[in-house]
Amino acid sequence: MTKIKHNYVWLAIVILSLVPALLWLLSPSLLPRLGSLRAVMSDLGQLAGLIGMALFSFSLILSARFRFLDKYFKGLNNVYAKHSLIGQVAFVLLLFHPLLLLFKYAGGSFSGAMLFLSLSSNWPKNWGWLALVLMISLIVLTLYLKPKYNIWKWTHKFLGLSFFFASLHVFLIPSDVSRYAPLRFYMLSLSFLALAVFAYRTLFGKYLIKKYKYTVSAVKSLNDNVLEVIMKPQGRKLDFNPGQFIFVSFLDSKVGQESHPFSISSGPSDGELKITAKVLGDYTEKLANLSPGTTAEVEGPFGFFSHKNSIYNNQIWIAGGIGITPFLSMAKSLLDNSDYSIDLFYCLKNESESVYLDWLKNINPKLRVHLFCYDKSGYINIDIINNIAGSLSEKDIFICAPPVMIGSLKKQFIGRGIDKKLIHSEEFNF
Numbered sequence: 001m002t003k004i005k006h007n008y009v010w011l012a013i014v015i016l017s018l019v020p021a022l023l024w025l026l027s028p029s030l031l032p033r034l035g036s037l038r039a040v041m042s043d044l045g046q047l048a049g050l051i052g053m054a055l056f057s058f059s060l061i062l063s064a065r066f067r068f069l070d071k072y073f074k075g076l077n078n079v080y081a082k083h084s085l086i087g088q089v090a091f092v093l094l095l096f097h098p099l100l101l102l103f104k105y106a107g108g109s110f111s112g113a114m115l116f117l118s119l120s121s122n123w124p125k126n127w128g129w130l131a132l133v134l135m136i137s138l139i140v141l142t143l144y145l146k147p148k149y150n151i152w153k154w155t156h157k158f159l160g161l162s163f164f165f166a167s168l169h170v171f172l173i174p175s176d177v178s179r180y181a182p183l184r185f186y187m188l189s190l191s192f193l194a195l196a197v198f199a200y201r202t203l204f205g206k207y208l209i210k211k212y213k214y215t216v217s218a219v220k221s222l223n224d225n226v227l228e229v230i231m232k233p234q235g236r237k238l239d240f241n242p243g244q245f246i247f248v249s250f251l252d253s254k255v256g257q258e259s260h261p262f263s264i265s266s267g268p269s270d271g272e273l274k275i276t277a278k279v280l281g282d283y284t285e286k287l288a289n290l291s292p293g294t295t296a297e298v299e300g301p302f303g304f305f306s307h308k309n310s311i312y313n314n315q316i317w318i319a320g321g322i323g324i325t326p327f328l329s330m331a332k333s334l335l336d337n338s339d340y341s342i343d344l345f346y347c348l349k350n351e352s353e354s355v356y357l358d359w360l361k362n363i364n365p366k367l368r369v370h371l372f373c374y375d376k377s378g379y380i381n382i383d384i385i386n387n388i389a390g391s392l393s394e395k396d397i398f399i400c401a402p403p404v405m406i407g408s409l410k411k412q413f414i415g416r417g418i419d420k421k422l423i424h425s426e427e428f429n430f
């Protein structure tokens, strides 16, 4: 049983991102400047730049998929949510940085503004513009152009280059950073750390990140749309909690070597590692071409979604479609421990979409499986669950399903007074 601990890492990130503002306030050259409105606006511009850069650093660090952060934030999806949130705040602050500095450098004239806003022989300033233009282009691409996932993922890496240009700007331009050693040291350390983490994950990840090597022993089609990949360890076996997921890539040109996340569908004490994948797009479509003997590189485990991370052994599991996969691993591990009493609602459009239904129904008397087909009965809701599973109180609820279904059920449970801490969800989407 895992005691739910408060997460102080988030607080630390917020405080550490504000430290540059504190150091800036302590810098000896501040007071003489607080005279005019123009001076105040340009100082606010400096502050926006400093805090924006600090947040940008932490956004890069949170994107590096560190397992200790996965643990502290109780799941990689939470880490990525924080990464995206502080990335957005950093972007807004870094946009305001030049806009507020405009008050000082434009000197109230249009030509002055144009001069400030244009590239020149002043390279310390140019690096700042290049960083911002690259950042704006990548954010517009993400928010408005919405390219295919793998193209988006590739372009998103260029935010590291934008950060590098921004670092050159921060350290080469004459400013409080160049004049006040404590501020300079702090910003230098943060930027260096963020660039080192970026290089570790994005530039040299292939060589530096620990991966387990497995061999594909079989690829089985479970129905028209779902297949299973079974793998045997080449060396050390991956230890994981049932419900966790991995990033896997196959060294097979017919499939492509990109790494994708999949929940582990085998049990922790099984000799083999299994993933069960629904054909969704170009990569999952090609998985059927995988041939036995192919080497798989497995990174993980990740995620906090496990019946073991709960308060009560009485639990309700709700799976939507392919969201059944983490529950397959949890169900398997029930063989080793039958302290649990579980109602599993397996929700599908119709029964032909199901995988492992008979196996689930017979694996453990403490696991009661309820197949729910919405082409017959409409969408599942809290009253249906309540009628079948009985009282909802003192039970942990685990939901792995499409985001809309998770959102709707969470709302219903919370609306019925169920404590948020008892509702755990996993989305197949970061």
Ligand SMILES: Cc1cc2nc3c(=O)[nH]c(=O)nc-3n(C[C@H](O)[C@H](O)[C@H](O)COP(=O)(O)OP(=O)(O)OC[C@H]3O[C@@H](n4cnc5c(N)ncnc54)[C@H](O)[C@@H]3O)c2cc1C
Residues within 6 Å of the ligand: 148, 149, 150, 245, 259, 260, 261, 262, 263, 264, 275, 276, 277, 278, 279, 280, 281, 282, 283, 284, 285, 322, 325, 326, 427, 428, 429, 430
């Ligand atoms: C924590 C987690 C666990 C998952 N477990 C399973 C599982 O057990 N079974 C299963 O069938 N699917 C699972 N998925 C989803 C699976 O990763 C995607 O369906 C697959 O990556 C789709 O790739 P594609 O090229 O076929 O489709 P695309 O059309 O390229 O992508 C469809 C969607 O899949 C997601 N996706 C695609 N590539 C990646 C990637 N490299 N990293 C992260 N997300 C990506 C994106 O949200 C994208 O919008 C899981 C996803 C996550 C985040």
